[in-house]
Amino acid sequence: MTREEIESREDESMMDAPQINKPKPEEFFNVNYLRIYYGKSNLFPYSDIHKWLSYGHDGKHPGCDEYYFGRREFSFTLENDVYLRYKSFKNASSMEDAIRSHFPYKIDIGAVYSVDPDKRHAYSQTGSNVFTPVERELVFDIDITDYDDVRYCCSGADVCSKCWPLMTVAIKVIHTSLTEDFGFKHILWVFSGRRGVHCWVCDPKARRMTNEQRSAVAEYFRVYKGNENNARKVALMGYSLHPFLARSYVDYLKGFFEGELQATQSIFSTKDKYEKILAMISDEDIQSELRGKWENSARSSLSEEAISLVRWEQLKNTLQSKKHKAPTLRMCVEEIVFTFTYPRIDLEVSKQMNHLLKAPFCVHPKTGRVCVPIDPNNCDEFDPLAVPTLSQLIEEINSGGSRMDVDDDSDDSDTSLLGKSVKFFRSSFLEPLLKSCKEEIESSYKTKIGKSKDSLSW
């Protein structure tokens, strides 16, 4: 499409935005695009977010708490790192208005408090009217930079198709545990926009968990205890793995380690790499034995991947025969697998109710990518490098390809870049969640009525 064609178009979705030029490919993110995204383009799904965070309290049932949404904290990060906390909104349209007047670079969602965060100063710090969090989703944050010591393709903020599978495995392990072990049903996984994933557990039980209980779940998931001072960062004590770890190992970790990981990371192929692994074996003799084998075979003609596999087999065999030498060797093989593959969550994010976390469907300022949901049952298919960027979305509007009305359930929204994600959010997560919320509101209302009826009878 030529510049002349764009400029001559009467483009209704550009009504509120200033005239923009055709986007340069390297400009993934800028304020003008952001204004369109949050503007009348119907890209950002305001009403879905509002419905989600209202958890069924839409005022249509007598048991609803119409002030529930208004007690949720939001925070905005503006251009120039200006940070606005304790924002709260009475309803969807005031949330829309606020976002459209600030065009925040980042929107965070906090807890539901005992009173409107906006009005917190009106309440005392002690006594019964205290400003304190009362509900908050159980959340998890997994960032690939926490794996830098075990990925060789990238480091820091970069992510590629070789190391992203670490996130995929993490999702599988954690999601299975959340559903099978903890019995949670309403779980939303979201791409963080650059190099990680967030998880929102929205069951009522989860939202009411205390900090201590959240901490307990986070610790249940914690295996890696590494810093630069210790070589053996995973220490699996005992005579067997806890059933949760055993299942994770058998169903996900072992296969991933011996298959995809070896192929993409070749963790034994050079001396630097294999020394790191040898350091995890707490027996000098075994280390020397393996080192001897590997130093000598350096001139093999096999591919890096093949070398790695061979050495892994050698390591396993050696440890198998020698593991009775010391208790710390008993599960050394598993420890190595866990070190390279097991999820590393950011504990601090999960432990406290008042911790803020980025909202789904935000745009990441450094990459321009939208924080779209990830389907945990299909997470192998997710490609972080194929996530729509802000500039792609704007270009899609410019080209007038599909009507950007995400409230429209017609086939068009399926084919639009963002429409698919919004549709998934709605059908897989929001609808089942709202159904269950409404059931709960109704049943607790009935109980309350029932109780007061009882108190009248004498």
Added chain:
Amino acid sequence: MEVIRSQKRTASNDVVSNPKIPLYLTAPPLEVRLEEFELFAIDRLRVLKGVSDGLARGKNPKEMDDVVDALWKEHMRHSDASEMLNKDIISHFVIRLVYCRSDELKKWFLSMETALFRHRFRLRNFEAQRAIVGEFGLPYKAVTGAELESLKERLGQVVRSLGQISPSVVNDICCVSVCFFSFLSFAVEAVYYKVPFEEVPDLVAGRRVLIQKGHAFVAGSQLVSLVVTQFRSHISKALILTNRKWMTTIREREKDRLTPIVEALSTTYVGPDYSQSNDYADISLKDIDQVSKSSFPLCMRHLFEKLREDHHLKHGGRMQLGLFLKGVGLKLDDALAFWRAEFSKKVGSERFDKEYAYGIRHNYGKEGKRTDYTPYACQKIISSAPGVGDHHGCPYRHFSEDNLRAALGRMGLSSRGMEDVMDKVRNKHYQLACTLTFEAVYGTSCDVGINHPNQYFEESQKILKSKTPAAPV
């Protein structure tokens, strides 16, 4: 609970003489003498502070069991079991009243009472434990039949996953001999309770239970987790209610009787008061400089150095250092001479006599209402608020990190020792930091922990004198 004056107490019919741990669910209908109100509370406070100390020193659960056992025997025991139970209950409720009044106090009380309960529970035998669990009236059922069968393999995995070699850890996990044997053979225990995972957060965190569909399967030997969570939750709620009652009715109603006692109890220091100096501590003026370098704790050393440097100290510093010196054995005449010598250099001896001498005499009980003031304990010093120009307070709390490091360096700490101390400081364990300093300076361990500057001085003198008996230190 009724507080009365000097009348004989009538025991209620609720009191039963068996080794039960009361759950403190409701204030009992007992009558308490006013004197006992305070005394019982102080004894229990000694126990709770001992618990706090043990935990801060990182003692493992088995060691804590022993600590609690010893503390309880020392402070709370009574030959008559029903008297002991009364004291237990009364002292808990008094301290609850004292410690409900601020968030910081509440948090401390909750942690210590929960820890105390946990270890007292662990010390009981299985039968007593089951009885206590029963008292909570929890709706959780034991798992039986087909359900238990289907879980057996994974329950076994959990047991094996907890297996360690060292016996101390084995004790840590089991508190009952029956479990000990079944544990060693890695068999699944006989009884498991199905409880919501939220009820046993510490077992979940340690992956010490099987969890399925939101339920945790808690072994009989792990009951302590279950009851401790319940206990903690109950006490937490009770503290809020007690606070409300205190603020709305009790404080005003009792302002001439209980309120002053309650308000004093929260800052009570429960060790020796050093108002009478002893043999080790008669120092004379000519030795004072040397002694300040060799035996003074950091807070007093700092004040002393500043006094020598500035020839002056503000009121807070005069009180803290002055009373300390009294406790150390400086007689009134020597004290007057000491302070005059310094202050005259700045304000002249006439002004000293007019404005400052009175204060010193007052400290020694020779003026005004003639109270013989006691030297400040660490608790008081730590909670003071030094302002501009002040040098009193606790350096571990009130100094910036850089200044503290410099001061510790001047005391002779190695960089390794300093890191340990700074670590304690960061975690706000100021007295432990001082204790570590003591240990580093004198090359010896101090198990009791420092909680009074005069204690630091005395212990230091003991060590130095034992090394060179004749020479002045």
